[in-house]
Structure formats: structure tokens, C-alpha cells
Amino acid sequence: MQCNRLQATVQDVAREAQVSVATVSRVFNHPDRVAQDARRRVETAARTLGYFPNASARTLRTQRSRVLGIVLPTLLNPVFAECLQGIARSATAAGYSIVPLTTEYDLAQEERAVNVLMAGSADAMILVVSNPASSVALQRLDAAGTPYVLAYNRHEGHPCVSVDSVAAVTELVGRLARSGHARIAMVSGQLAASDRAQQRHRGYVAGMEAAGLQPQLLEIPFDAPAGHIQAWIARADRPTALICSNDLIALRAIQACSREGLAVPRDISIVGFDGIELGKDLTPVLTTVVQPNEEIGRAAVEIVTAALAAGRKLSHADSRWLAWSFRDGGSCAWAGNPTTGRSAV
Amino acid sequence: MQCNRLQATVQDVAREAQVSVATVSRVFNHPDRVAQDARRRVETAARTLGYFPNASARTLRTQRSRVLGIVLPTLLNPVFAECLQGIARSATAAGYSIVPLTTEYDLAQEERAVNVLMAGSADAMILVVSNPASSVALQRLDAAGTPYVLAYNRHEGHPCVSVDSVAAVTELVGRLARSGHARIAMVSGQLAASDRAQQRHRGYVAGMEAAGLQPQLLEIPFDAPAGHIQAWIARADRPTALICSNDLIALRAIQACSREGLAVPRDISIVGFDGIELGKDLTPVLTTVVQPNEEIGRAAVEIVTAALAAGRKLSHADSRWLAWSFRDGGSCAWAGNPTTGRSAV
DNA sequence: CTGTTAGCGCTTTCAT
């Protein structure tokens, strides 16, 4: 047993086990094609030497890296952190490694990320892009034949895993309206920067129209402070309910109301969108449209690994729609006519 | 220009540019050692063919992958998500990719992660382990000569980047005591499961002793519901201040108080530890000991990449202590004698 | 300044 080598190779194991390198390789890749006896010797030798197949060599030879490239906006938003957690877990279970790259919602970084990942020979990719319709990165992937799936995005031309957020917000507005809310506003991040925000807004408008109510939208920068929202609601005919296009904005909205001297949910109701886990631990619990974030990650991994196994490319037909749900917390008052029994906390 | 090849190689570029493969390689690795003319031709050819150096081949040849392995408990806790964000950003800036693996606070997964990463030939590693003193994974790394640094952990025998949380909590207790709080309790996750929790507890005990107060500890499972805490504080001589060993526990504590009919901070003060960004957006703002989480990630990357560049191994002497600070939010009332001017919100 | 060439560690025909 020699320990001075940095990392044992097939050669070392072969020598130690008195077999050829081919046999060592077979033990690790097709154990059934090796005689009991030889296999045992190889396994012992490998353990003794602390041998692990070198991933780069294997990748170079097989042209498959068992690496999934992940492109997402930021880990600072728990939605994406939760999704990545789901991806990480199921990738590991499926024998894949992941290489995540963040884009900070920046198009140039999005493209750079895809380039890096292609050079790093990721077998497949999972990405959250700002605009599927115009992404040149996706075109590159298509051209290269690399399987990929979009998460949270929604577009006819690409495989996507997401929830029907249009329907979710439409239904949410309906509930709010039926329970007596008439002035229901939406607070959203920049619509131009994200197709998710656009979908949610579309659902909002549809719901308001169906209820015969007048939509009103406040569009704020991603990093807008609470003061921005506070100024907007500081008026006599302020909304009685605020639908926020994501949970982070909902937190700021609650803060804005509080500073304005408004009690949540007595004076004003706040609803978020995303269903971040943390929302459950807030006081009051954040009422929100729950997306199964970890599940979305898991499904994305399933889709691309299945494509890899089958050697297929992916198309929009492979898209998956996951179920959303409402979390009925204490941040929203169902004025007259609560839909569910009672709110948490 | 041919586009039917999946991925162009040095050979293709060499042919197109009428030079040898060595020259192509040089253009990408030592541009200054190539004549203007040849370089231009290679660059053009590369762009035309959409050539990117194959990472696996390069890794195999140079024995350096420019990959950083990251091992952390979970992305569901924003502390680690924020840290990973810092790691991702600075790794990208330094030309490194990252491969994160989560352990779910499980020792077996911790070891498996290190094995996977070593086989995947990570050049260096950044990890958050449960117990540096007894980690066999770290021994393997030492034996292999792979540079690594621990984040959040603190141990004499390893290079660490962290904050002095013992001092932080000690000082926090002092402030609380001086401002009039006498019944100051700590709510912590399982001490045995994390050296971070142990440090914070040690700081708490030291602070209480210095103030001549009686420590009282509630130790709860990681996923304990708010009811657990609620039951504990449901008594006449309940604490007037709760120091929670992390921000997630602080959120649950606030919920517990609320359910118990206690107003925060009027009836009871809550302080967290970690400084997750989200805490700023809560109502009331979460009072907490702020760790510079992204900065910790950034520093960890700096340390390992410096070691890689210098070809050195890392030791405890390379450890870095970053500054912590207090975030003075509205979840804590400084009874008589507030330390800072006024609380936020 | 440039080209030739030998491997990095592995998997996989193709023989035996």
C-alpha cells in the first residue's frame, strides 16, 4: 500500500489487484461482466488505495460529464434558493453534480453563464431566464443540442416547468372580490424585467375584469425601499388589499403599511406570491400563492435526466405544470366571506 | 465554416487558422507568446467555429480544474444561501466554477460530499461542517493536500473564516442587562449538532455570568414548531428577553410570543443571530447580530484561490475573523438605557 | 515564434 501518490489511478489499482486496467474499469462500469474473483480483488485494491475514478478523464472519454448547469437570477431570493435545494437533492440522488451560476437578472451574465457551462461541458441545463422569447443563450443551447428546461418561465417555444400563475392570481382576485374587497391593487417589480411578473399581472388584470373592478398597479424597482410603497398607499381611497407579485415585495408592503400607521390585516390586507418557507414563520403568517419550489427543482432535474438517458432533445411538449395552492395566513382578511375556514395564527 | 460538429476542437481551429494546435493552445493560455498575425487568425477561426476550450481535457492535462467544491448544510436557511451567493459571485470573478453539495446537517452526507468533490477533482473546498474536531472528511482533505477553508466553523486545527460570535453574544447580553433586562434566556437549536450553536451559547453564559444573572436555556430540535417555545414561555416569571441562536429560531420565537398573547417588544424582546437580509424587511425589523454572510463567502474564496495560486496548503494561521455588528430593529426593547439612538421602524 | 509529440486517466472495441 502506497500513500504518497496524490490520487490513485486505474493503473495503480490494476497492479495491486493483478489484473489489467480494462478489468478495473469494468468493475466500476459493468460489474456484471467481471468474474466474482477478479471483482473482489479489484474492489479490495481500490479501497486500499483510496481510489476514485477521475471525473475529468471519464468525461473526456465518454463525452458525458454528469454535470447539470444551473442558471438563476440570485440566491438572495429564497424562492431560488429553495428551488436550488430541490435541484441539488435530486441531482445528487441521480448521480449528477450541479454547477450553479447567478445572473443578477442581467442579460449579459445570462449569456456568459451559458457559455461557461457549455465549455465546462454540462450535459444539460436548468435555467431561469428573464425573457425566453428573446434569449440568444437558449438558441445556442438548441443549436448545440444540449437538453435544457426552464424553471418558472413560461413560453410556447421551450420546455418549461412552472405553475399556472395567471390562473392562480385570477382566482385569488376572485376570492378577494367575493369576500368584499373592492379596491384591490397590485404591487409588482418591473414588468419588463421578468416574464413571471408579467404573468402574475396578466392574471390580476383578468381577475379584476371578471369582477368588474378597476385594476391599479404600482410598479417598483427590484430594490425599492418600503417608502416607495408607503407613499403610494398614503391616500384616503387607498386599496383594501394589496396583491404583491412576490413574497419579498409583500414583506416590504407590510412594512410600508405599518409605517403608514395601517394595521395588517385590519386596515389593509397583504397577499404575496411564491410561497417561500419563511412566510410560514412570520407574524402574521404571510398569505400567499404557494409554488412548490423544491418540487419545481426536482421536476426540472427529472426532465433533463430523462432526456439525457433517452438521448432525446427536449421540446415545449415536455413541459410540466405543477399545482399551486393558497396559504391562508393572517396577513389577509377575508372581509365578509372567507374562502377557507380560518386563517393561521 | 462547418456547423455540424457538436463542438469544435483545437484541431479544427488549427486547420482553419493554418497553424499548429500548439499555437492555438498558446493563444488561449499565453497570448503574448504568439505573433500578432497568427493570433489574429486563430482568434478569428475560433470565433467562426464557436470554439471553447474543453474543460475536461484541460483539467486532465493540467491537473487543475478551476472548480471549487462547496459543502454546506442546506440552502433553506438564508444564511447559507447568502453565503453561497457571495461564493458564487467571487468565484466567477476569479474564473472558478463552484459545485455545491448540501448535507442536511448529516455527517454521512458530509463525508460523501467530500468524496464526490475529490473525485470530481475540485481544486479546493469551502465547507461548513458540523464538527471540525472530529471530521474525518477534513482529515481526508489534509491527507490529499487539497486546500480548504471552513466557513462559520471555528477550530484551532483548521483554517476558518468566521466572526467572533462568542464575543458578540457576550456583548449583546451585556447591553441587554445594562438596559434593565434581568431575565434573559437563550433559545438554541441542538448544541450537539453544531459548533456554531455552542459558541453562541458559550457567549451567552459568559455574558450572563459577567452580569451576575442566571442563565436559562431552551434547546429545541431544528424543526421544532413555535408551540415548543410557546409552552416554555407560558409562565409568570417568563424571560423579558429571548436571545435566539439564529434568525430562523427568532422568527419562530416571535410567533410563539404572539400566540401566547405577548406583544413584541413591549412584553418581551427578541434578538436573533445571523443577520439574514430578510430580517430588515420584517415588521418589526429583526434585532440581530449581523454576520457579513456574503462577505464570509467572498473571503473564503479569496483564501483558497490565493493558496491555489501560491501552491500552498492552508493552516489555522490563514483564518480570517470578520467583523460582526448589531442590527438594532424593533423586535427588541432596550428597557431603560438604549445603546443606540433609536430602533428602526 | 512555431510545430511535433507525448501523455493526463479513463473507457471501449477488438482480439484472445
Next chain:
DNA sequence: ATGAAAGCGCTAACAG
């Protein structure tokens, strides 16, 4: 069932 040998794409001597 096993071994010999070729070669994945790249970089770094070494020669010129």
C-alpha cells in the same frame, strides 16, 4: 472473462 491498445481534447516540453 480478460487484456492490449487506441484515443477523447488539451497543454507543455522540446526542437527547430
